[in-house]
Amino acid sequence: MNKVNAIQSKDPYSKWVITLSIAIPVVVAVLFGMPKVEGYNFSFLPPIYATINGLTAVFLVAAVMAIKNGKRQLHERLIKVCITLSVLFLAMYVVYHLTSDSTPFGGEGAIRYVYFFILISHILLSIVVIPFVLFTYVRGVIGNYEKHKALAKYTFPLWLYVAVTGVVVFLMISPYYK
Template sequence: MTAEEKKYKKWIVALSIIIPLAVAVLFGVNLRKLGYDVEPLSFLPPIYATINGITAILLIVAISAIKRGKVKLHENLIKVCMGCSIAFLLMYVAYHMTSESTSYGGEGVIRYIYFFILITHILLSIIIIPFVLFTFVRGIAGAYERHKKLARITYPMWLYVAITGVVVYLMISPYYS
């Protein structure tokens, strides 16, 4: 482990715990139910679903860039993906803090498919946090072999989370009120 990796390890571990806990707590806080006069941010779901789609596309482009030896482009694209993920998270929490949760209305087999996708999306979106951060730090620290080894695990998980974010939105969007 490089000195730079050691420097960031505590931060990565802390963020990997704090982010999911904060999201869980804030997800349960509805400002309107608490009596605050705030407009529901009902326009956000298609925006954050689009951000997930953009993240997926940029992840694919980032992998293509590194395979072509374009290291700086790869690094910049990953930074944009991380920014998109943060923007998604902020909008997702803001939406749920100001709006009623929407229940999925599908029936039969499609309902089971929806919940399978949703549950795996949620679980992997929690698990992916340290993977993304450690992979990124290894890359910027110049530990390329270790970066590449971890990226082989991180990339498909992150891509799955980004794509299933769009799929979950498309499946639930008919039920938004």
Template sequence: MENNSIEKKYNIWIIVLSIFIPVAVAVLFMVKLKDLGVDVSPLPFLPPIYATINGITAVLLIVAVRAIKNGKVQLHQNLMKMAIGCSLLFLVMYIAYHMTTPSTKFGGDGFVKYLYFFILLTHILLSIAIIPLVLVTYVRALAEKFDKHKKIARITFPLWLYVAITGVVVYLMISPYYQY
């Protein structure tokens, strides 16, 4: 398959997923399974797991960048696939948690409260923006358009790293207020 054809083939999927995932998360975030008559237990054990997965994603991203800078292409590819897999696993757990467990309100006040909400807001907004960036970056590598891949990866990497790290920070800041 020609490289341009690979990009064209995946462009519609990039657009669909970039719209569908944030909308689905927003809708599912508001849906509680109990409200739909589904008898499910809360899943309070998930936040530390998916926060850890965010941390692992951050480490994978850093190691993957170092690998490609050292010419270890196959290692870079494998690490990036693992980072994408971790992000997908995070997403599934995040949705499952919020569909089964009551929301936790942040209990801090003053500067810490403003800091928390700033980090949370930037985390959420960039987690939406990172979806098409990751997908485009991946597809450009798949199409072997490495000049374009490298160019967008320079934008994707720091934003994805920020999202992964702030996911951990948000968890650490709100975890004292979980009540289970």
């Protein structure tokens, strides 16, 4: 039995996690290449989805604090809130970028390099974190708490970084929105 089949026999959700982990970034990338949908103004969305990123960060920290204090049910609820917020973020992000051109960063000098470092690391890690979040969540749902905990040690800082840098990117680019 190969590694993929071994993983899938222990975890019936693996196919879904792998499919979503590939499909989400591919769909988002394809959407960026599509012509913009005209006639809609969703310019109000960036501050909303930046706020959602900020709330995700707060709830992630609260979820970790809850589990460290032995409050498993609260931890589970907070993680479900984080996943819901992430899905809402993704939906708003896609709608905004389907209807609006990307805003170029107007800063100059060293801040420009800082911005692009944060942006690029945010984008790359937002792709990497998808399977981490999904596999960590599934392992918790199916009761494989040892593997859940082992993977969560990596998932939490990655997810927190993506959530926080989403806010930072928004704050840095917000002066340049039209």
